[in-house]
């Protein structure tokens with residue numbers, strides 16, 4: 001972990017199998033990154049001020065590499081793996097406290113009989129949410145990111161290896177509660193589902209545009225609280241549409257169940273579409289390769 | 299903050315490409331709409347580069363302004379953020395620039 005930035009990378013993530021009752025198995029990969037030197041790098045950042053040493057004498061190498069190429073390639077592998085098994089994977093993102101876990105619990109209780117639902121639960125620490133998911137009746141694998149603020153494709157690959165979802169299953173990935181960082185990391189999911197609760201500001205989509213732009217649907221949660229709040233539903237939806245004109249919005253309450261039928265209908269339709277992904281994967285080859293070829297051409 | 303893991307990616311990619319040779323300079327292109335702060339990358343860089351081929355490397359970051367082409371009127375326009383609409387009022391457009399997150403070049407030290 002970097003004491004300056006307060007975050008870490010995926011190497012410190014631990015995967016915990018919560019599919020069975022009783023004791024949990026923790027698989028740490030042991031490649032923890034540590035830098036015990038003092039963080040006295042202060043303010044002499046190496047940018048924008050030249051020191052004039054050796055310019056022009058070195059060998060200039062063009063790299064033209066996407067910084068996230070590695071994550072994107074792993075995400076493409078996840079996507080192909082899921083497609084081959086006709087598995088629908090969704091990436092659920094929100095601020096902390098928007099009600100992701102409650103929504104998942106309710107969804108599992110209401111749809112668990114009709115769909116084979118499994119959960120990859122991302123959290124910085126603790127497996128409290130995963131325990132709730134297991135109690136609701138879905139097999140769940142916990143990914144603790146340590147101080148990392150988002151899930152990465154590599155963690156999902158490891159999570160899927162432990163979870164072993166069957167063909168035709170639906171894997172719901174509960175990302176770390178954070179509307180900034182998870183937007184940038186493709187996990188190989190079919191779609192991102194952004195959850196915004198009416199106890200937050202209507203301007204959240206404008207404050208965190210990357211996330212609402214990346215999301216396919218937005219669940220506006222906790223609508224049972226509207227009579228007690230000043231929250232302007234129309235304005236919140238207009239803000240989301242301003243960032244993403246194609247975003248689909250459902251107004252729901254995970255507590256009362258209001259509006260959930262629309263979300264369930266969408267989920268069932270997407271699950272039925274999973275075989276299309278397999279077909280598309282066969283026809284177009286690995287998505288990562290296609291993407292890279294486009295990059296090279298442009 | 300995801301810039302630390304972004305910076306680790308940058309250092310890992312460049313170090314791998316350098317194959318052990320010391321790197322004097324790395325240039326990046328970071329779009330202003332990429333969701334990544336250049337200053338945060340610069341901030342993390344020294345820590346992450348320590349003990350690698352990039353330890354003595356200068357980091358140069360070129361920030362790229364947002365620009366898009368409208369689907370409705372066909373014009374190009376500047377986009378300082380992710381929700382600015384086309385002057386014609388349309389929200390449907392293709393981003394031309396501003397979302398880059400790319401390592402452009404590295405400069406390897408001449409080893410005598």
Ligand SMILES: [Zn+2]
Nearest residue numbers: 368371384386
């Ligand atoms: Zn226009």
